[in-house]
């Protein structure tokens with residue numbers, strides 16, 4: 340996708356979105372509500388017509404409406420609506436009939452935990468079951484490229500893990516996956532790379548680890564010392580920013596050398612940390628920071644000056660012109 344533009348009244352939508360998804364990659368689009376993610380992926384899927392820019396999917400332009408593209412592309416729309424009286428198995432068989440070499444609907448129902456609902460009407464499915472069905476419908480054509488918009492919204496934690504496992508298998512078998520998600524853990528577990536979209540533009544593009552590493556200086560450790568410890572000795576450590584006592588436990592926050600410093604300081608006091616848990620800055624922190632920076636970075640002129648000086652912390656940040 341190069342310079343995609345699809346503008347709705349109010350100058351919202353996709354203003355200038357560019358990214359390349361590699362073959363066999365799980366690529367995630369993250370971003371606040373209304374930032375343009377669905378607009379972007381629906382232009383990839385040929386469901387919306389762009390105003391400008393170019394989109395190339397396996398050498399085809401979705402705007403041309405080629406039947407060939409439909410054969411290689413699977414789309415799970417954000418709101419999938421089927422007729423109320425269509426049964427689960429019927430829906431899958433119907434969709435399978437659109438493709439030359441479809442997956443086995445029975446196998447898909449089994450893998451997506453829908454086997455018991457095979458005779459259920461669409462209207463009788465729970466939200467999570469509808470979601471599973473929409474994922475199955477996106478995959479029934481054995482697509483080379485699958486677009487999944489908020490694929491696990493409404494799924495219970497076990498179902499989410501199962502869907503993730505299935506998508507990894509698909510990726511390993513060569514399917515390219517383009518996901519829209521609001522779940523940072525999903526992006527962390529699943530995506531090879533992510534683009535953060537804000538106000539219709541790509542504001543960061545990196546691996547989830549690369550993005551999270553931008554805020555990786557902050558760490559927090561929680562533990563229960565096996566004997567009373569001297570808080571001041573912990574506070575005096577150069578890597579420690581704060582020490583908080585909660586019940587019988589301690590929460591210590593600080594920089595990169597925090598864990599080693601704290602464990603050694605406890606050892607000097609003859610104490611041990613039990614139940615030690617480390618919380619590192621996550622993709623969610625990075626996401627919030629990247630998006631916040633867009634909102635607080637000030638007027639376009641100031642931002643331009645900052646980018647020119649190399650002061651922007653956001654790699655891949657575009658020149659903001661909002």
Ligand SMILES: Nc1ncnc2c1ncn2[C@@H]1O[C@H](COP(=O)(O)OP(=O)(O)OP(=O)(O)O)[C@@H](O)[C@H]1O
Pocket residue numbers: 347348351352353370371372373374375376377378379
């Ligand atoms: N058909 C439409 N007509 C008018 N405005 C639209 C239309 N579709 C989207 N928009 C607007 O374009 C912007 C981007 O919408 P889009 O659905 O692409 O965002 P999104 O990032 O997918 O949001 P969400 O995370 O909430 O699903 C929003 O301000 C939305 O209101």
